[in-house]
Amino acid sequence: MSSLITELAEYQVKRKELISRDRSLRLDVLDQDNLSTLEIQADHLIRSIRATEAESVWSADYPSIPHPFPGMEFLTGRSIIVQTEIYKILCKMPKGALLHAHLDATVNASFLYDLGLQEPSMHVQVPKAINAQTLNAVLPKFKALPAELHNNEALSLTSPSYVPDSWLSLTQAREQFDSELGGPDGFDQWVLGCLTINPAEAYGTHNTVTKIWQKFVSTFRVADGLIQYTPIFTKYIREFIRSSIEDGILYVEPRVNFWIKTMVNADGVENVTHRELLMIFESILEETIVDLKARGREDEFVGAKIIYTTIRFLEPDELDWYFEDCIALKKEFPHLIAGFDLVGDENVLYPLSHYTEKLLNFRHMQKDAGVDIPFILHAGETLGDGSKADMNLYDAILLGTKRIGHGFSLVKHPELMNICKEKNIALEVCPISNEILRLTSSMPMHPLPILLNHGIPVALCSDDPSVFGNMGLSFDFFQVLVSSDVTGLIQLGAMAKDSIKHSMLESDQKAVALEKWHKQWQKFLEYVVSRA
Numbered sequence: 001m002s003s004l005i006t007e008l009a010e011y012q013v014k015r016k017e018l019i020s021r022d023r024s025l026r027l028d029v030l031d032q033d034n035l036s037t038l039e040i041q042a043d044h045l046i047r048s049i050r051a052t053e054a055e056s057v058w059s060a061d062y063p064s065i066p067h068p069f070p071g072m073e074f075l076t077g078r079s080i081i082v083q084t085e086i087y088k089i090l091c092k093m094p095k096g097a098l099l100h101a102h103l104d105a106t107v108n109a110s111f112l113y114d115l116g117l118q119e120p121s122m123h124v125q126v127p128k129a130i131n132a133q134t135l136n137a138v139l140p141k142f143k144a145l146p147a148e149l150h151n152n153e154a155l156s157l158t159s160p161s162y163v164p165d166s167w168l169s170l171t172q173a174r175e176q177f178d179s180e181l182g183g184p185d186g187f188d189q190w191v192l193g194c195l196t197i198n199p200a201e202a203y204g205t206h207n208t209v210t211k212i213w214q215k216f217v218s219t220f221r222v223a224d225g226l227i228q229y230t231p232i233f234t235k236y237i238r239e240f241i242r243s244s245i246e247d248g249i250l251y252v253e254p255r256v257n258f259w260i261k262t263m264v265n266a267d268g269v270e271n272v273t274h275r276e277l278l279m280i281f282e283s284i285l286e287e288t289i290v291d292l293k294a295r296g297r298e299d300e301f302v303g304a305k306i307i308y309t310t311i312r313f314l315e316p317d318e319l320d321w322y323f324e325d326c327i328a329l330k331k332e333f334p335h336l337i338a339g340f341d342l343v344g345d346e347n348v349l350y351p352l353s354h355y356t357e358k359l360l361n362f363r364h365m366q367k368d369a370g371v372d373i374p375f376i377l378h379a380g381e382t383l384g385d386g387s388k389a390d391m392n393l394y395d396a397i398l399l400g401t402k403r404i405g406h407g408f409s410l411v412k413h414p415e416l417m418n419i420c421k422e423k424n425i426a427l428e429v430c431p432i433s434n435e436i437l438r439l440t441s442s443m444p445m446h447p448l449p450i451l452l453n454h455g456i457p458v459a460l461c462s463d464d465p466s467v468f469g470n471m472g473l474s475f476d477f478f479q480v481l482v483s484s485d486v487t488g489l490i491q492l493g494a495m496a497k498d499s500i501k502h503s504m505l506e507s508d509q510k511a512v513a514l515e516k517w518h519k520q521w522q523k524f525l526e527y528v529v530s531r532a
């Protein structure tokens with residue numbers, strides 16, 4: 001065939017051309033002409049540290065981690081990751097916006113548990129007495145009780161005569177925990193184990209999507225009893241914002257679960273409405289902005305908005321209450337409510353198509369009320385191909401979703417990928433979440449490069465960091481960086497920038513955020529290069 005290349009020089013030229021055509025849609029390529037020398041230098045430096053650590057860190061053998069590799073299972077590899085140079089550098093990287101995180105899974109589990117221990121009203125119950133056999137199967141339920149119901153007298157949770165579901169003060173329960181089961185330390189470990197997923201569960205006992213979701217959902221039932229108490233909720237929000245800023249996150253758009261209609265007030269009475277919840281949220285935001293300004297750190301944070309969510313196990317008619325609630329909140333806090341979503345395991349709960357009529361009607365309700373609450377929907381968080389969770393992608397797009405939460409199965413749909421590109425629908429990709437929830441066995445098998453190479457906008461997100469232990473965004477950026485030879489620091493920067501562009505900030509606020517990010521980015525590049 002005459003078109004066959006026979007000369008080496010021509011081959012080399014064609015090879016180069018083919019590679020650049022293949023990668024031409026990537027953001028780091030599209031942006032090539034605007035790169036500064038500093039950016040190029042920093043990118044090279046990071047690539048060289050990555051190559052060195054691939055040998056020095058990831059080829060070594062560890063007694064407790066027999067087969068390490070870059071991008072390995074996060075829960076097993078975490079202790080290695082935190083020792084790497086790349087991780088330490090990425091902790092300082094300005095991450096832009098955090099666009100996909102469930103609020104009730106954003107604060108370090110030990111921190112939340114400590115908040116509970118500090119509250120005399122916090123009580124705990126279990127459905128049956130705890131012993132060595134039941135320890136791993138019994139979940140604590142927490143609740144703050146009014147003074148007249150405080151109980152320091154009930155039998156220990158580990159007493160064979162414990163009356164199922166009787167409330168005992170948290171500190172008493174801890175003190176009285178059977179010494180055979182480790183006493184107070186054993187109690188702490190048990191509670192923390194119920195708030196998090198450990199490697200033995202993710203990669204052993206619960207190593208399928210279905211099983212790990214059962215464990216995953218149970219962590220929320222435990223955490224929510226602690227969080228849904230205003231004195232704790234207030235400190236919880238403060239810690240979420242503080243730790244996000246510490247990790248270089250400039251803006252957060254958490255999904256708040258409004259399924260529970262009221263939270264418990266300081267007196268132990270369950271009467272705190274969603275409106276009051278938003279007032280607390282707003283006051284913490286204001287406090288943070290003032291505090292940062294006083295410390296000359298105002299370039300580090302621009303604020304937060306909430307994505308209103310409820311759960312996909314509700315019957316369609318039950319959504320009406322939430323639609324009205326959401327619209328009322330949007331009217332009173334227009335700057336705080338960013339959008340609407342339905343959450344929960346797409347593989348087992350109702351698909352979006354079950355709610356189509358209701359969701360379309362919600363648009364009419366909004367029109368009548370003179371508000372606009374865009375859909376920002378979870379879809380395609382699945383291994384399915386044509387399953388109801390996979391089919392959610394069609395519905396999310398037809399419903400006009402602004403972004404797609406996860407979209408893990410999008411790469412099976414060429415037409416939907418085109419639409420995302422044309423309509424500029426960003427994917428909220430949560431690498432560590434996808435791996436722990438068993439959609440991928442490790443990061444090198446994750447479809448992220450397929451999305452990036454097709455030019456689909458992506459914002460990296462942490463999803464449920466308190467459950468997975470991937471606090472902030474540094475770990476997710478780490479897993480992405482070390483699992484590719486193509487993706488470098490410039491691509492990470494492009495994703496950080498995209499997260500701001502695809503946030504629900506108003507356009508003037510977006511401009512402010514981008515400007516602040518650029519300032520942070522410049523400082524960060526100088527820091528990276530100064531390490532050479």
Ligand SMILES: O=c1[nH]cnc2c1ncn2[C@@H]1O[C@H](CO)[C@@H](O)[C@H]1O
Nearest residue numbers: 102104217220257343344345463464
């Ligand atoms: O990745 C996810 N996909 C779908 N639902 C989720 C995910 N992470 C958390 N939740 C759901 O959000 C609620 C807590 O706010 C919980 O119901 C949890 O199942």
